[in-house]
Amino acid sequence: MQLQGTFSNFYLLPNFTKEEFDNYIYELFGTGPTRPPSKRKIEKMVLVEEDWRPLHDPQYFTEETKYKNVHYKMRCMNHHYFLQTSYELLQQTCYNLIALCSDGTNMCKMSNKTVEGVFCKLTEGTTIPECDYESTYMHGYVIITCRWNNETQEFIPHTINNMVPHT
Structure with a gap:
């Protein structure tokens, strides 16, 4: 049947490369450890555009998680942050002094x-x-964890741990 050639890109989501889609499927159904952090993942899962919708909207997260497809293996996240900032600011934060994480460890940066x-x-x-x-x-001020990326030889923001209110 001749569907092979025309059918091969049918399943790709908009703005996903084949490799990104394969990684997404692996994280969704794989039994091993999750993939290492990446700039693209932070941009997709954490960063939001300024004019998308008002941050004060009480339904912000419920709607944004559906739009950005935020979940862990089809399960709801217990908590999550969306930030209006640049990836560059988050990456710079990885090189700041150590800050206290919400769990009391000294593995975070502010x-x-x-x-x-x-x-x-x-x-x-x-x-x-x-x-x-x-x-x-x-x-x-955002408190984050970072992980070293061997490929790019730089720290990559990994998770948003907390936010300290500005007074």
Whole structure:
């Protein structure tokens, strides 16, 4: 059957390369460790555009998670942050002095500049699309974890750990 040649790119999502799609499927169904952090992953999962929707919107996270497809192996995230900042600011933060993480360890870094963001906490649901979240607007210093990327020989922002309110 001649479908092979025309069918090969059918499953690709918009703006995904074949490699990114394969990585996404691996993270979704794979049993091994998750893939290392990447600039593209942070841009897709954490950073938001300024004019997308107001950060004060109480339904911000519920809608944004559907738009950005935020989940872990089809399960709702217990909490998550969306930030209105640049990737470059987050990457610069990886080279700042050590800051205290929310769990009490000294593995985090805190930004020198304030950012706006939304903290979201799961209120109900366990699997997508039943996830509902409570969204809280925040303005402050972001605390992140970073991981070394052997390929690019630089630190890559990995997770948003917390935000310290700006006073």
